[in-house]
Amino acid sequence: MGRIFISAGHGAGDPGSSGGGTTEAQQMILLRNQIVPILKTRGYEVLSVPDDLNLVSTIQWINKRYRRGDVALEIHADSFGNPNVRGTSIFYIAGNEERKKHAQDILLTLLRRVPQLKNRGAKPDTEAGVGRLGFCRNVIAPSLLMEVAFMSNSQDRSLLINNRREIAEAIVDGLANWSFQVSGTKPKPPKPDPKPDPDPKPDPLPEPEPKPGPYPEINIEINTKAYQEKGILINGNAYIPVDLVDQLGVDLTKDPDIRLVQYQSIVYVKAIELRDYNVSVNWNADTDTVLLSTILEICPGQIDRIMSHGNTTEVQLELFLKSNNENALKDFPDLPKIYREEAEIEGVNYDIAFCQMCIETGFLSFGGDVKPFQNNFAGLGAIGGGAQGASFPSARIGARAQIQHLKAYASLQPLVQALVDPRFRFVTRGIAPLISQLSGRWAADLSYGDKIMATLRRLYESAGLL
Structure with a gap:
């Protein structure tokens, strides 16, 4: 019978999000x-x-104890600037259809038992804030991360506190079903405590752990052509020979968190990890084939450069925005067009500027200190604590101010249009030509650049460009 690992998110003294006097x-x-x-x-x-373990130690703790048939769940509570946002979501490793089904089953089991919770869906970890979740990626056991509710929403918070037992029982129902699907066995009914043995025998030695495998083979296709070697499928994740990674021009030695697996004298790497190296990774379930593509319609070397050209169409920007907030264009119907026009004038990548806007406004849901009527799409002048920051007379001027601020960070070139950015003069010109260099500068969040980059990748994937 498989065992169940359960982790309460935010250990090692990290309180996580907060609200209503609790964390x-x-x-x-x-x-x-x-x-x-x-x-x-x-x-x-x-x-x-x-x-008392942080994320890295949590993953190590689980992996050290893992046996085949085990599953692992980490539970969290989400938070958002807009207090009206609420509901439950669950994340799985991207590209794993089996894990997606497990996530959907657990989520629906919870929502059937506690219908007061709102369904926010089962999502690939690429849709998380920074574009990947270590718990989903690096735990050896099949693993999921559940955002049970929103601490920032009073209704969700009340459910967490007052319906805790009901939520727990529903999660247990889902875990039991998931464990059976993975291990194929169910627990035997617990036996009553035995009477003391007057002549106790020593505990038997634990059974030896079975050798890994056998793992089913999968096909590999690179740039629409079949590759001669085979990959393997481990816990629903596609793995490819590490030699192939070298041929793709990817250097994994710079990432110590990448987990390699040796099986039958061949070293494999999880295919989805190549996504962070601008390799498109998809899966064809009909032919059991992992599809890799390095022939992209965008230039990988330019993807994170602020002073570069955009790659999407206005329609693709609209569809991406509406897929994350169906009411996004109600107040700003021309915003994709505005971003494209304004950014092209200054030589700024409009895709990057647009994705930054999505991060700052929650895909135009706002809800934080900055209000929609301010036309401030990048939090210019907003420092928290209720400070609303700058206001602009129109959406176009607001987008222009953001783009000028990006140009201030990324370039030494003069502005083409008249200055409207009230904080332009405070920037050390040209200090941050890359998205990652905005972290700790544009925002105090050291993951700020990673969040923009993750959103940019999602945009390009939705547009079929990556």
Whole structure:
């Protein structure tokens, strides 16, 4: 029988998000403490991750104890600037259709039991803020990360506190079903405590862990051509020979977190990891083929350069925006057109500027300190604590100010249009030509650039460019 790992997110003293006088860490520990005994009474072996571990240590702790048939779930509570945003979502490793189904099943099990929660969907980890989730990617066991509710929403917070037992039982139902799908076995009914043995025997030695495999072979296609070697499928994830990675021009030695697997004297790497190196990764379920493409309609070397050209059409920008907020264009119907026109005038990549706007405004849902009527799409002058920042007379001028601010960071060239950015003079010109260099500069968030880059990749994937 497979075991179940359960982790309450934000350990090692990190409180996570907060609201209503409580924190994410506190609520997830309380929820975890309800889940674990229910699982045990149903006969499951549960491994609860210690609360003093950070993410890296959590992953190491699980991987050290992993056995085939195990599953792992980490529970979190989300937060957003708009207090009206609420609901439950669950993340799985991108490109794994089996894991997607598991995630959907667990989410629907919870929502059937607690219908007051809003369904925000099962999502690939590429849709998370920074474009990948370590818990989904680096845990060896099949793993999922659930955002149970929003700490920033009073209704969700009330459900977490007042319906904790009900939520826990629903999650247990989902975990039980998932464990059976992965391991193929169900726990035996727990036996009553035996009477003391007057002549106790020593504990038997644990059974040796079976060797890894056999793993099913999969086909590999590169730039629409079949590749001679085969890959393997591990826990629903496509792995390809590491020799192939070298041929694709990808250097994995710079990423110590990349997990390599040796099987039958061949070293493999998880295919989805190549996505971070501008390799398009897809899956054809009909032919069991992982599809890799390095022939892209965008220039990989320019993808993160602020002073470069955009690659999408206005329609593609509109569709991407509406797929994340169906009401996004209600107040700003011409915004994709405006961004393209204004950015091209200054030589700024309009895709980057547009994705930054999506991050700053929550895909035009706003809800933070900056309000829609301000036409401030990049938080210019907003420093938190209720400070609303700058206001602009129109959407076009607001977008122009943001683009000028980006140009200030990325270039020494003079502006083409008259200055409208009120904070242009405070920037050291040309100090941040790359998206990643905006972190800690445009915003205090050290993951700020990663979030823009993750959104940019999602945009290009939705447009079929990556």
